[in-house]
Amino acid sequence: MDSIGKTWWVLTGLSVAFLGLCGAFVATSGVAVAHGPAIPLVDTNFISTATARMSAADLIRTGGDISGMECYACHDKKNPPKLKLNAEGDVIVPKEHEDIVMGHGRHHRNNNCFNCHDESNLEALQTRDGRHLKISESPALCGSCHGPTYRDWEAGVHGRTSGYWKRDAGPIDRKVCTSCHNPHSPPFPPRAPAPGPHLLHPNLAKNHTPANPEHH
């Protein structure tokens, strides 16, 4: 093979290689980089700042349905309701109030409606030391028993706050006890967790040994 023939072969080879590259770039341009399986957007409920429940104060302020708080639509003002107790001394919830689950206190010590509700005015609350409070004034009522928690709440440390940490920059919104706790059954209810992390390399998750295998 003479030198001219060699040059031909090299030039032709290079051209073919570049043409191949050209074809490859044209074919792949505009194709997005593969990201693995698509990750669905998170349900907006998980980024909502709503409280766990609506307190009476929230309902009144937002103009919600407060028909459940109009006690004298059914009850008689002059005739306070009588509590019925079972053999264990627990109050029997009448079927008109069957949505109420009595679960306040681990030892069933706070099982009397009138520990908190005012029998002389069912639309109001009363503390054990005889103060009469509006239905929206839950912190003062709860605080009459839960002293340390009330002290923390007053300092902004127990419960939810939102708005401005800098007091002179804007208002702070303090949520009251019943914005999160059901007064008849106060433990914070369990809820579904938001989705966990999606790994960049999902095959790592398969090899991952969870710390607590019985939960998987």
Add this chain to the structure above:
Amino acid sequence: MPDNNPPAADVSRRSFLLTSAVMASGAAALAASLAPLRHLGDYVTPEQFLQKYYKELTPAEMQKVLDRITREVEKQYQVRPDVRDYKPMNGVEFVYCLNLTRCIGCRKCVHACVGENNQSRNPEIQYIRVLKMPHGSMDTEKGDHNYAPASVPEKGFFYMPIQCQQCKNPPCVKVCPVKATWQETDGITVIDYNWCIGCRYCEAACPYFARRFNWTRPSIPKERLNPTMSYLGNRPRPQGVMEKCHFCTQRTRQGKYPACLEVCPAGARKFGNVLDPDSEVAYILRTKRVFIQLKEELGTSPRFFYYFDV
């Protein structure tokens, strides 16, 4: 044999056409193979490349940079953002307190953070990770990130969210070879995404795995883009840079609470100015009996405190 082959016959018509065709197609192919360089502008524009160091920018130059970022975001997302350079306030040092007794592990903070701070959704970048830990131990090695029960909390476990601890002695800042990350006077360690070279030294240095790398260009659906942006905070990041929790500079430097605190249904998260004795965080550090700084033996001195009550 020059006599038999005159110079004109050296290049025949046939070989000339063939050479021309090969040369032309070779040149075209070379040009085509360099075509991806046309998209270089998507990665770095001359303006971005020639931008000065953050701390050397005059206010007028900073405004130009912010205007440029506004244009870039508008071009990419068709949403007009409000990009500002929020500065630290005088007499403010931020501290975060997290009540491990109250946290129920619902991961709402994780997703509120992603929404507020314009993190990539696919691939997923999250600043907060929540560990499910068995009662009776603070050993994070026993933690599980991937729990997915029908409801939380589960009996016998507690939940420990971990994010940037905003250390007083941050190892990530020490290792940065280009000073693209530094600690500001209010205690927040920030990153200039236009100065970061993506070497990931800081990711390796961080003992809390708080820093994240943008392996690809972040993908954010435009309907979920948060248009309130800060330069050192939640503006969309380019490919190839680090990012991490910055205590929501776009919120906290205006006096607001961070997004993870606002969304926490259990009120487990508390944030404020530790230099103000009336703040919630000062009350917690003063009155709560037990609190830990994660891996305090490393001497990083986090501004993020975990505590328990009752």
